Amino acid sequence: MSNVPSRGAPPGSPAGPGPLTPPADAVPPVRHPDAPAPGEPLGAHYEHCFGCGEAQPHGLQLLARAGEGVRITAEFTVKPAHQGAPGLAHGGVLATALDETLGSLNWLLRVVAVTGRLQTEFLRPVPVGTSLYLEAETTAVHGRKIYCTATGRLGSPEGPVAVRADALFIEVKIDHFIDNGRQEEIRAAMADPDQIKRARAFEVNP
Numbered sequence: 141m142s143n144v145p146s147r148g149a150p151p152g153s154p155a156g157p158g159p160l161t162p163p164a165d166a167v168p169p170v171r172h173p174d175a176p177a178p179g180e181p182l183g184a185h186y187e188h189c190f191g192c193g194e195a196q197p198h199g200l201q202l203l204a205r206a207g208e209g210v211r212i213t214a215e216f217t218v219k220p221a222h223q224g225a226p227g228l229a230h231g232g233v234l235a236t237a238l239d240e241t242l243g244s245l246n247w248l249l250r251v252v253a254v255t256g257r258l259q260t261e262f263l264r265p266v267p268v269g270t271s272l273y274l275e276a277e278t279t280a281v282h283g284r285k286i287y288c289t290a291t292g293r294l295g296s297p298e299g300p301v302a303v304r305a306d307a308l309f310i311e312v313k314i315d316h317f318i319d320n321g322r323q324e325e326i327r328a329a330m331a332d333p334d335q336i337k338r339a340r341a342f343e344v345n346p
Contacts, residue, residue: 162280172250191240
């Protein structure tokens, strides 16, 4: 599937009430005191991750940096392996970039969370060879639920908006991954002597 503008609500129209609207008693997110400093690269959370892993030659190899508050910026360049229609990024690849960026916000909160729901808008085609600049922010927390939003722009951080997403993440325990992941990869990740890498390997996964 190539990315094309959605045929739903007009671009820019507000989302209606639903699972992606924080409840009235939700609280603002709090950046963890040990979160990376603004401007600091977050690095890959797992080397084999399709979204950010350096060991995935056809992956996005998305690069994310911590921002102010509970915000991050990220970017990746659309490769020929990422196309759907000729010369255009596959819509699923763009959704992956949004999900990866949104999920990386949880590293600023220092929580382990998984995607519960991802709602995307495709506003402009994204050609192969284009760099997509993303910005994401956590907006609210309600118990185990984490609400966040992201925008992707073409060519530069000030370029036209091409994609947009709202998401709901759910905080989970590490057992979520141990019980459901393929054991070969689980054992290898848990055996890493780097404590930070061990923690980040289980940071975001469906």
